[in-house]
Every structure is written in C-alpha cells, then in structure tokens.
Amino acid sequence: MARAAAVPQPVVVVGAGMVGSSVGCALTEAGFRVHLEDAVPTHAQVAASLGAGVAEPADPDAVGLVVVAVPPRLLADVVADALQRFPRAVVTDVGSVKSRPLAELERRGVDLGRYVGSHPMAGSHRAGPVAADPFLFLDRTWVVCEHPSARPEAVAAVEALVQACRARLVRMDPVEHDAAVARVSHLPHLVSSLVAGGLTDLPPEHLALAGQGVRDVTRIAGGDPRLWEQIVGMNADVISVELQSLQRRLERLREAVESGPEALVAWLEQGREGTRRIPGKHGGAHTEWSRLVVEIPDAPNALGRLFTDIGDAGLNVEDITIEHDPTRRVGYLSLDVEAEVQPTLAALLSDAGWSVEPATD
Ligand SMILES: NC(=O)c1ccc[n+]([C@@H]2O[C@H](COP(=O)([O-])OP(=O)(O)OC[C@H]3O[C@@H](n4cnc5c(N)ncnc54)[C@H](O)[C@@H]3O)[C@@H](O)[C@H]2O)c1
Numbered sequence: 001m002a003r004a005a006a007v008p009q010p011v012v013v014v015g016a017g018m019v020g021s022s023v024g025c026a027l028t029e030a031g032f033r034v035h036l037e038d039a040v041p042t043h044a045q046v047a048a049s050l051g052a053g054v055a056e057p058a059d060p061d062a063v064g065l066v067v068v069a070v071p072p073r074l075l076a077d078v079v080a081d082a083l084q085r086f087p088r089a090v091v092t093d094v095g096s097v098k099s100r101p102l103a104e105l106e107r108r109g110v111d112l113g114r115y116v117g118s119h120p121m122a123g124s125h126r127a128g129p130v131a132a133d134p135f136l137f138l139d140r141t142w143v144v145c146e147h148p149s150a151r152p153e154a155v156a157a158v159e160a161l162v163q164a165c166r167a168r169l170v171r172m173d174p175v176e177h178d179a180a181v182a183r184v185s186h187l188p189h190l191v192s193s194l195v196a197g198g199l200t201d202l203p204p205e206h207l208a209l210a211g212q213g214v215r216d217v218t219r220i221a222g223g224d225p226r227l228w229e230q231i232v233g234m235n236a237d238v239i240s241v242e243l244q245s246l247q248r249r250l251e252r253l254r255e256a257v258e259s260g261p262e263a264l265v266a267w268l269e270q271g272r273e274g275t276r277r278i279p280g281k282h283g284g285a286h287t288e289w290s291r292l293v294v295e296i297p298d299a300p301n302a303l304g305r306l307f308t309d310i311g312d313a314g315l316n317v318e319d320i321t322i323e324h325d326p327t328r329r330v331g332y333l334s335l336d337v338e339a340e341v342q343p344t345l346a347a348l349l350s351d352a353g354w355s356v357e358p359a360t361d
Pocket residue numbers: 014015016017018019020037038039040043069070071072074075078094095096097119120121122123124125126127128129231
C-alpha cells in the first residue's frame with residue numbers, strides 16, 4: 001500500500017460508542033488530538049477517561065477530520081450536520097452500510113466533496129464506550145468507499161485514518177461494498193439468528209446435549225437486535241435477493257438429504273470448500289491448522305499453569321477454544337497450531353502431565 005497522507009488534525013469523533021471510542025483510542029495512541037462528542041454526554045466522558053481523547057468542543061474552523069460513528073439510521077443526518085458545522089474538515093463515517101446514507105445525502109443536495117464513507121470490518125457484540133479497544137482495528141480490513149464527487153484529498157485523509165488505526169485498507173465502490181457485506185456479514189448473522197431462534201422451544205434435556213458446534217453457529221446471534229435491525233433494514237434490497245437465493249439452496253439441500261449419500265457428500269464438500277475460501281489471518285491464504293485437545297480440571301489456576309507450559313515450549317498457538325464437559329468438572333481446551341508443530345507441543349504437554357489428544361475432526 002502506498003504511504004497515505006497524514007491524518008488532518010484535530011479530529012472530532014461524533015458518537016463515542018464502541019466503534020467511535022475505539023477510533024479515538026487508536027488515534028490518541030498514535031499521537032493525534034481527538035475531541036469526542038456524543039448525544040449522551042456521559043458516553044463522551046467515559047470514552048475520554050478510557051484514553052479516547054478529550055470530551056471538550058473543538059474549534060470548528062480548525063477541525064481537519066470528523067469521524068461519524070452513530071447508529072446506522074442517523075448516519076446521513078449526522079454526516080450532513082458535520083459537513084456544515086466543520087467547514088474545512090473531511091468527514092467520514094464508519095457505518096456498516098454505505099449506499100443508502102450516500103444516496104440520502106445526494107438526494108438532499110449536500111455538497112459531498114469533503115465526504116468519503118468507510119467501514120472498519122472489526123467489531124464487537126458489546127456497545128457503548130466501555131467496549132473501547134485501541135487495538136480493535138489492528139490488521140483488520142477497513143473499506144474506504146470513494147464516490148464520484150469525493151475530492152482526492154478527502155479520500156487521502158480517510159485512507160490516512162485507516163493507516164493510523166493500523167488497519168488494512170481496501171477500496172471499494174459503495175454498491176459493491178453493500179453486496180459483499182450482505183453475503184459475508186448480514187446473511188451469516190441472519191442465518192445464525194435463524195438457528196438460534198429455533199433453540200428457544202427445545203426442551204432443556206435436548207439443550208443439555210449442546211456442544212461447541214451449535215455454540216459456533218449461533219455465537220453472532222448474540223449481537224444487539226436494535227443495531228442489527230438498522231443494518232439489515234438499510235441493506236434490505238440486497239439482503240432480500242440473498243434470502244431468495246438461500247431459499248432455493250435450502251430446497252436443493254432438502255432434496256440432497258432425501259436422495260442419499262452421494263448428493264449429500266457433494267453438498268457437504270461444497271460447504272467445506274466455502275470455509276477454505278475465507279482468507280486467513282492478515283488477509284493471507286486460508287491455513288489448515290492442526291488441533292490438539294487438552295483436558296483441564298475445573299480448578300483455580302489450571303489455565304494459568306497450562307499457558308505457562310505452552311509459553312515455556314516457545315511454540316506459536318494460532319487460536320484457542322474451550323468446551324466444557326456437561327457431566328464432569330473438566331474443560332477441553334483446543335489449541336490450533338501449525339501441523340509440523342503439533343507433535344512437539346503434544347509431547348511437551350504430555351511430559352508436563354497434561355492429558356492431550358489430537359482432535360478427531
Ligand atoms: N458494532 C460493530 O461491530 C460495528 C462494526 C463496524 C461498524 N459499526 C458501525 O459503527 C456505528 C456505531 O456502532 P457502535 O457499535 O459503536 O454503536 P454504539 O451504540 O456503541 O455507539 C453509538 C453511539 O452514538 C451515540 N449517538 C447516537 N445518536 C447520536 C447523535 N445524533 N449524535 C451524536 N452521538 C449519537 C450513542 O449515544 C452511542 O454512544 C454504526 O453505524 C455501526 O453500523 C459497528
């Protein structure tokens with residue numbers, strides 16, 4: 001990536017919630033002066049106390065960049081207001097949907113030369129400034145959505161913001177962005193909610209059998225319904241088409257289940273192929289990890305001892321998950337490591353007294 005221009009200072013963050021205060025923390029840590037604004041003044045004060053900037057008004061004529069991080073339905077209003085209040089500033093927003101706020105601003109006849117929308121593909125199911133995280137954007141994709149009226153210096157300023165937050169810059173047209181997020185974010189969220197919603201009328205003795213698989217599939221359904229209603233509502237046209245396509249695929253899946261092993265294996269293989277196409281860490285190629293499962297007693301400092309032993313081995317662990325045994329007071333910690341490292345780590349942990357198994361799946 002070519003080196004971007006500097007972030008124009010001072011920066012104003014409007015909406016000091018989870019994303020806004022994380023932007024504030026990342027920029028403050030990178031040495032920029034950040035002013036925080038929020039419709040709820042205590043949000044700006046809490047964000048300031050967590051290192052996201054100062055909860056004091058900025059001189060409107062001096063402001064170089066405004067980052068709008070308010071709920072999706074308010075984006076067009078707050079961006080239009082920011083363009084008016086800060087006459088020299090470049091204005092961006094971090095909203096999860098890009099076309100509709102842009103169309104709304106165009107419809108109102110707002111001069112959009114200083115506006116360039118963006119979307120950090122990093123988040124949390126938590127809301128508000130207490131969820132601020134200066135490292136939220138580290139190595140995560142941040143899409144910058146240039147539009148025909150945007151001035152080049154405005155695009156450069158927003159790209160500099162992405163770089164200052166240490167995210168990976170991706171440039172994309174707003175319409176293409178919304179089509180992409182419908183497939184990789186909005187539809188997965190709705191399918192997760194669909195499966196999780198089906199659990200509400202299961203008897204407790206069936207739910208007692210729930211393992212990591214159902215937890216994996218339903219995890220994102222735990223997100224805030226009021227935020228997701230706005231995101232889905234603002235991308236409803238695209239999502240509706242995706243749901244129709246899903247409906248056709250569900251029908252073919254039903255036929256595959258009824259018609260016997262070959263059709264079903266082909267279907268499951270296609271699903272596996274889809275998981276392999278998801279880029280790996282840092283946007284690189286997908287990597288198949290080898291998994292080791294370590295039994296850990298449900299006892300004080302068991303995890304601490306295990307992590308010390310892993311640290312002493314000096315080997316890199318890519319990911320961990322913990323599953324609890326519903327019948328015994330033990331947990332199973334899965335460690336994802338590179339295939340060639342797995343036997344060495346297994347031997348070292350066994351020697352240290354841990355019960356270790358390679359994963360069967
Ligand atoms: N949550 C995520 O994972 C995620 C990820 C990427 C992008 N986004 C986008 O970021 C934006 C903010 O999401 P969030 O998760 O930080 O929400 P949040 O609820 O944590 O924060 C929103 C903040 O905006 C404030 N606010 C509301 N109306 C305002 C107004 N008119 N003026 C000033 N402040 C106002 C609220 O008081 C709140 O502090 C949304 O547009 C969302 O689509 C969210």
